[in-house]
Amino acid sequence: MILKNTIKSIFLSILTICSINSAFATEHKEKKEFNVNEMIMHHIKDAHEWHLWGPEHGGTSIFLPIILIDGGLQTFSSSNFYHGEMKTTIDHATKSEVEYLQGVGPAANYALYHEKIYKLNDGALSIEDGHVHGNTKPLDLSITKNVMSLFFGATILLLIMGSVARFYKKNGAVAPKGLAKFLEPIIILVRDDIAKENIGHLKYKKYVPYLLTIFFFIFFNNLLGMIPILPGGANLTGNLTITMFLAICTLVVTLASSNKNYWKHIFATPGVPVALLPIMIPIEIVGIFTKPFALMIRLFANMTAGHIIVLALISIIFINQSIAWGALSVPMALFISVLELLVAFLQAFLFAMLSALFIGAAVEEAHH
């Protein structure tokens, strides 16, 4: 109960920091060409605002709090950037004009370029070949769109699983009902088909909670990413940082639970001639890291690709500037979206299953 209240109060405080801007676009007279690439990249990448509707600049969005560590803690709303000045500068390498947002108010010393915050040197940002040179990047701990989505996902997961847990606490070991009835087969799937199958029936019990957590964390966030409006829409599980973190978790769990047999397979692979060991050992050591690396890339690529395909199909309408193309692009986007629902489950399942497989290999006893 205390925990729930704490989570609630954290969320309320976050929401109060965020200020909603519903004022519509004021200027931007010059009509820009619709840029598919820019639009898609904008959607799948992280941002300091939660764009709801309207044009990209000046539309309706939730401005998320910015937290910077730059000689002390600095917090202000991201509206100080998005309502700041649109500046142009010349790229030193390509000699072309690039745009960046210069902050106002508390953000006066900072600039937002490609959703990254840079400190200005004498009110200027120097860009070379699309990259910022010479300007320092303060440590950005902002509640970005992905962080916000992370909070939503965690809250939804806690609320749903909490109600399932409450059901069992209240009713004891009875036949499941409602939400528990729906989720229990998935929990059992993780326990039996993922953990028990890959780790072995002797040692699997210890890892079931971890596997359940990563499975449902990925599954729920995948599904949340499928929802086009708040609280969904962020490409959280298609973000490399998230998948990297999850892969590192699996790597840590694997290494922490590894036994003598596992290391023997790496440094003295049974059945391999001694002369080959100088080649085999580096390969095996690299192998330790390629496994979680593959996990990271697989989830990131699958989820990002799904978002890109849906966005690209919808973009057909805007490229051709004709609603008639919706007859083609909407059914196709629908088809891909339904496919993505399957992928959302499949990728969560695969991540958990491969994690279990790696853990299983680390705890396996010698039986040759």
Added chain:
Amino acid sequence: MDLILPDFGLLIWTSIVFGLLLIVLVKFIWKPILSAVNTREQNIAESLELAVKTKAEMVALQAQNENILKEARAERDAIVKDARETANKMIEDAKSNSKSEADKIIVAAQQAIQAEKAAAMSEIKAQIATLSIDIAEKIVKSELASDDKQKALASKLAEDINLN
């Protein structure tokens, strides 16, 4: 390019959120769920085992019941048979007893009849003898009433003796 570059701030937030989530889920959510599911599965397994056992017991009990029933039926048959035999025997015995009694009675009656008959015969004989003597006396008296008659008789008797 920054699509495939990890973001430090997000990494920090992810580790905080995921870490808290892991702790809360493991402690307060997965534990009760898994223990309830495990307990239920155990209960189901035990119940199934019990059902199988009970079924086997039922079959055994049924067989036992049938045996008892069969025995009871056999016993009943035996008792009925015995009773019938006893009854028959009693009837037979009674029949044979009554016959011998009757025979005895008949024999006794016959004996009594014979005895009565003999007694009657002897009495009749005695009566006849007395009567005969009386008659003979009377005849003799009449025969010998006169001298002539005495003489005729004597001669007749004498004649009979001569003839012999």
